[in-house]
Amino acid sequence: MLELRAVCAGYGTFQALFDVSLDVKAGEAVGVIGPNGAGKTTLMRAISGLIRPTSGSIRLEGTDLAATPSHRIVELGIAHVPESRRLFPRMTVEDNLRMGGFAPAARPKFRQQLDVVYELFPRLRERHRQLAGSMSGGEQQMCAIGRALMSAPRLLLLDEPSAGLAPVLVEQVFDLVKRIRAGGLTVLIVEQNVQQVLRVVNRAYLLKAGSIRATGSAAELLATDTIREAYLGV
Amino acid sequence: MRRAHPWIGGAALVALPFVYRSPYPLHILVIILIWSFAYTSWSVMGRFGLVSLGHGGFMGIGAYVTALAWNYGHVSPWLGVPLALVAGMVLAAVVAYPCFRFRITGHYFALVTLALSGIVLQVITATRDYTGGSLGYTPERYHGGSSLWALQFSEKTTWYLIALAVWAGGLYVWYRVDRSMLRYALEAISEDEDAAAATGIHVTAEKLKITVLSAGMTALAGALYCQYQMFISPDTVSGISVSLQMVFAVVVGGIYVSLGPTIGAVITILLAEVLRISFGTRAVGWDNLVYGVLLVLFIVFLPKGIVGSLLDLRRRVGWSSS
Amino acid sequence: MNPLAVFDIFLLEALLSGVLLGGVLALLSLGLNLVFGVIDVVWICYAELIMLGMYGMYYLYTVYHAPIWVAAVACIVSVGILGVLLHVLVIAPLLGAAPINQLLATGGVLFFLQSAATVLFGIEFKNLGLRLPVLKVGGMFVSYSRLLAFAAALIGMVLVYLWLTRTYTGTAIRAIHPFVGLSFGPITFLICVLGSLGNFVGGFVAAFVFAEIISVGGLYLDLEWGYVFAFAFFIVMMFIRPQGLMARRS
Numbered sequence: 114m115l116e117l118r119a120v121c122a123g124y125g126t127f128q129a130l131f132d133v134s135l136d137v138k139a140g141e142a143v144g145v146i147g148p149n150g151a152g153k154t155t156l157m158r159a160i161s162g163l164i165r166p167t168s169g170s171i172r173l174e175g176t177d178l179a180a181t182p183s184h185r186i187v188e189l190g191i192a193h194v195p196e197s198r199r200l201f202p203r204m205t206v207e208d209n210l211r212m213g214g215f216a217p218a219a220r221p222k223f224r225q226q227l228d229v230v231y232e233l234f235p236r237l238r239e240r241h242r243q244l245a246g247s248m249s250g251g252e253q254q255m256c257a258i259g260r261a262l263m264s265a266p267r268l269l270l271l272d273e274p275s276a277g278l279a280p281v282l283v284e285q286v287f288d289l290v291k292r293i294r295a296g297g298l299t300v301l302i303v304e305q306n307v308q309q310v311l312r313v314v315n316r317a318y319l320l321k322a323g324s325i326r327a328t329g330s331a332a333e334l335l336a337t338d339t340i341r342e343a344y345l346g347v
Numbered sequence: 348m349r350r351a352h353p354w355i356g357g358a359a360l361v362a363l364p365f366v367y368r369s370p371y372p373l374h375i376l377v378i379i380l381i382w383s384f385a386y387t388s389w390s391v392m393g394r395f396g397l398v399s400l401g402h403g404g405f406m407g408i409g410a411y412v413t414a415l416a417w418n419y420g421h422v423s424p425w426l427g428v429p430l431a432l433v434a435g436m437v438l439a440a441v442v443a444y445p446c447f448r449f450r451i452t453g454h455y456f457a458l459v460t461l462a463l464s465g466i467v468l469q470v471i472t473a474t475r476d477y478t479g480g481s482l483g484y485t486p487e488r489y490h491g492g493s494s495l496w497a498l499q500f501s502e503k504t505t506w507y508l509i510a511l512a513v514w515a516g517g518l519y520v521w522y523r524v525d526r527s528m529l530r531y532a533l534e535a536i537s538e539d540e541d542a543a544a545a546t547g548i549h550v551t552a553e554k555l556k557i558t559v560l561s562a563g564m565t566a567l568a569g570a571l572y573c574q575y576q577m578f579i580s581p582d583t584v585s586g587i588s589v590s591l592q593m594v595f596a597v598v599v600g601g602i603y604v605s606l607g608p609t610i611g612a613v614i615t616i617l618l619a620e621v622l623r624i625s626f627g628t629r630a631v632g633w634d635n636l637v638y639g640v641l642l643v644l645f646i647v648f649l650p651k652g653i654v655g656s657l658l659d660l661r662r663r664v665g666w667s668s669s
Numbered sequence: 670m671n672p673l674a675v676f677d678i679f680l681l682e683a684l685l686s687g688v689l690l691g692g693v694l695a696l697l698s699l700g701l702n703l704v705f706g707v708i709d710v711v712w713i714c715y716a717e718l719i720m721l722g723m724y725g726m727y728y729l730y731t732v733y734h735a736p737i738w739v740a741a742v743a744c745i746v747s748v749g750i751l752g753v754l755l756h757v758l759v760i761a762p763l764l765g766a767a768p769i770n771q772l773l774a775t776g777g778v779l780f781f782l783q784s785a786a787t788v789l790f791g792i793e794f795k796n797l798g799l800r801l802p803v804l805k806v807g808g809m810f811v812s813y814s815r816l817l818a819f820a821a822a823l824i825g826m827v828l829v830y831l832w833l834t835r836t837y838t839g840t841a842i843r844a845i846h847p848f849v850g851l852s853f854g855p856i857t858f859l860i861c862v863l864g865s866l867g868n869f870v871g872g873f874v875a876a877f878v879f880a881e882i883i884s885v886g887g888l889y890l891d892l893e894w895g896y897v898f899a900f901a902f903f904i905v906m907m908f909i910r911p912q913g914l915m916a917r918r919s
C-alpha cells in the first residue's frame with residue numbers, strides 16, 4: 114500500500130533522513146521505533162507531505178506522494194495524527210473534528226463520520242462543546258485521533274500517541290489502536306514505548322540517526338540484542 | 348439575523364435622509380459609511396490573524412484606477428470600478444501568494460504588506476505627470492451635473508443610499524464568511540498552520556481566497572471614496588498611514604464582531620472631526636496622537652475592542668436574550 | 670586633474686552617501702541584535718523615544734538657547750521618565766502577547782511619538798539636523814552630518830560591544846542619526862527585520878544594499894522611485910530567504 118524507496122529529507126541544509134526504505138501493506142500495523150532525534154517525526158511529515166523529500170520516492174498504491182500537496186494526500190486516504198497532538202486549542206472539540214473532515218470529498222459524510230468517532234470515543238460526545246485546549250491530555254489525544262479519523266482514511270499515521278500520558282492512559286491508547294485496527298484500518302505508528310507498541314504491530318522498523326538499522330516482525334525485534342539492551346533494559 | 352432589530356435599524360437608516368437632510372451631518376455619515384465598509388473589508392481577513400498593512404495600497408489602487416480610467420480612457424466607472432477591483436485583487440494575489448507559499452506569517456506578513464502600501468503610495472507620487480502626485484487628483488466632472496453613466500451625483504442623499512447599500516453589502520459578506528467552512532479553515536490555520544495542513548486544509552489557497560476577497564472589497568471602498576469626494580490624494584487613500592488607520596479603527600471597534608469596524612469608524616471619524624472643528628489647523632498631529640494612544644490602550648487593555656468587550660460583559664452579566 | 674573624474678561624480682556621491690547611510694543602518698540593526706539577542710520590533714519604541722529626546726535637546730539648545738547642560742539634563746530626565754512609563758504601561762503587559770500585537774502597539778507608540786514631535790516642535794522639526802556644513806572631497810560633497818552619524822554609529826557599536834548588558838547604548842546610536850524622514854518611519858521596521866534575517870552578514874549586506882538602492886535610485890530617478898525599489902527589495906528579500914525566516918520563527 115505505502116512504499117518508501119531511498120527517501121532522503123531534512124530541514125534546510127540539515128539532512129534528517131538518509132535513504133529510508135519502508136513498506137506498509139494493506140491491513141497491516143507497522144511500527145517505527147528509535148531514539149529521540151532519530152527522524153521518526155520527519156519520516157511521518159514526509160509521508161503526509163508536510164515536508165518534501167530531497168530524493169527518493171514515496172508511493173501510495175502507485176501514486177507519487179512526493180509530488181502531491183498535503184491536502185491532496187489527505188484526500189487520497191492518509192490521515193496524520195501529529196506529534197504532541199497539535200489540536201486547535203481555541204476551537205471546540207466538534208469543530209476540531211470538523212476540520213478533520215474538511216476535504217470536499219469528506220464533507221457530505223460529516224455527520225456519519227462524526228457518529229463513528231463518537232461511537233469510538235463516547236467521551237468526545239460528552240465534551241463536544243468544550244474548547245479542545247481545556248481538555249486533559251488523554252482526552253486531547255482522543256480528539257486528535259478522532260480528528261484524523263474524520264477524513265475516513267485508509268492509512269493512519271500515529272506519531273507517539275502515548276507521549277506524555279499516565280501509564281493507565283498509555284494502556285488505553287494502545288487498546289484503542291487495537292480497536293481501530295480491528296476496523297480494518299492500516300496503521301503506521303511511531304513510538305518510544307517499544308515494549309507496548311511491539312505488542313500491537315505486526316512488524317516494525319528501527320530508525321536511528323536517520324536510517325533504518327533493523328526490521329522484522331515484532332517477535333524478531335524483541336529478540337534483537339540491540340533493541341533489548343537499548344530500549345527494554347533487559 | 349434571527350431577530351428583528353437589524354431590519355428595523357436598516358429601515359431607519361434608509362429612511363433617515365428623507366426625514367433629515369442637513370448636508371454636513373449627511374456628509375459625515377457618508378464618509379463614515381465608506382470608511383466603515385473599508386474597515387469591514389480589512390477585518391474580513393484581519394480577524395483571522397492575517398494582519399495586512401497593505402490595504403492602504405488596495406484602496407489607493409481602487410481610487411486611482413477608477414479616476415485614471417475615467418479621465419484618460421473615458422471609461423465609465425461602471426467598467427472602471429470592476430477594473431479597479433480586479434487590479435487590487437491581482438496585486439493582492441501577486442504579493443500574498445509567495446507570502447503564503449513561503450509561510451511568511453504574523454508580523455513578517457504585516458511588514459511585507461506594509462512595504463506594499465509604501466510602494467503604491469510612492470508610485471502614485473512618482474508618476475505625478477499622470478496622477479498629480481502628492482497634490483492630488485480629480486476625476487473630470489461630467490458636464491457639471493449628475494449622471495448615472497459617470498457615477499457622479501450632486502445629491503448627497505443619492506450618495507448616502509449608495510454608501511449605505513455598499514456598507515450593508517460589506518456586512519453581508521462578513522456574515523457569509525462567518526458562516527462558511529472558509530471561516531473554520533482560517534481559524535484552524537491561525538491557531539496552528541502545520542496542524543491545519545495535516546488535516547487536509549489547503550493552507551495557501553484558503554488564505555489567498557480571503558485575501559483576494561478582502562483586497563477587492565477594499566479597492567471598491569477606494570473607488571467609492573473617489574467618486575463621492577471627486578478628489579483623491581495619495582495620502583488620504585493610500586499608503587502606510589491609511590493601512591494603520593484601518594487597523595486602529597478595527598482594533599478600537601472590535602476585530603471579532605461584525606459591527607466592530609463600523610463602531611471603530613464612527614469613533615475615529617467623529618474624533619477627528621471634533622478635533623478639527625475645535626482646534627482648526629492647530630489640530631495637525633493631534634488626531635494621530637490620540638489614535639496612537641487609543642491603539643496602544645486598546646491592544647493592551649481591550650484587545651477585543653469596544654463592541655467585543657461589551658458583548659463579553661453582557662454574556663457575563665447574563666443579559667443575553669438567547 | 671581630478672583622478673576621480675573618470676567616474677560620474679554624482680553617482681560616486683550617491684554611492685558614498687549610500688555607504689554612510691548603510692553603515693548606520695547596518696550597525697544599528699547589528700547593535701540592536703547584540704544587545705537584545707534577537708531583534709524585536711518592540712525595542713524600536715525605546716529607540717524612537719531616545720531619538721525624540723535628542724531632538725528635544727537640539728531644539729532647546731538652538732531655538733531657546735538653553736545652556737547645553739540644562740537641555741541635556743532636562744531631556745535625559747524626561748526621556749528616562751517616559752521610558753519607564755512606556756515600559757510599565759506598554760511593553761511589560763505585552764511581552765507575552767502575540768508578536769503581531771506587539772507590532773501594532775509599537776506602531777501606535779511610533780505614531781504617538783511622531784505626532785507628539787509634530788505637535789511640540791511644529792512641522793519644521795523635520796528639517797532639523799540637516800543644516801550641518803558640507804565637506805568637499807575630490808569634488809564630491811559629503812555632508813558632515815552623515816559622516817558624524819557614521820562615526821557615531823561606529824563608536825556606538827564599540828560601546829554596545831563592550832557593555833553587552835541591558836543598556837540603551839545600542840538604541841542611542843539612532844539618536845544622532847540625521848535622516849529624519851527615515852527615522853520616524855516604517856523603514857526602521859524593515860531594516861531591523863532585514864538585519865535579523867538568518868545571519869548577521871546577510872543583514873549587514875541587506876542594510877547596505879537597501880541604503881544604496883535609496884541613494885542611487887534617488888539619483889537617477891526621483892527619490893520616490895528609490896523608495897519603491899527599496900520596498901520591493903525588502904519584499905523580495907523576505908521571499909528568497911525563507912530559511913532565515915523559518916529559523917527565526919520557531
Ligand SMILES: Nc1ncnc2c1ncn2[C@@H]1O[C@H](COP(=O)(O)OP(=O)(O)OP(=O)(O)O)[C@@H](O)[C@H]1O
Pocket residue numbers: 124127129147148149150151152153154155156196919
Ligand atoms: N523544523 C526543524 N528544523 C530543523 N531541524 C529540525 C526540525 N525539526 C526536526 N529537526 C531535526 O531533525 C532531526 C530529526 O528530528 P525528528 O523530529 O524527526 O526526530 P524524532 O525521531 O521524531 O525525535 P523524538 O523522538 O524526540 O520525537 C533532529 O535532529 C531535529 O533536531
Ligand SMILES: [Mg+2]
Pocket residue numbers: 153154155196273
Ligand atoms: Mg518525533
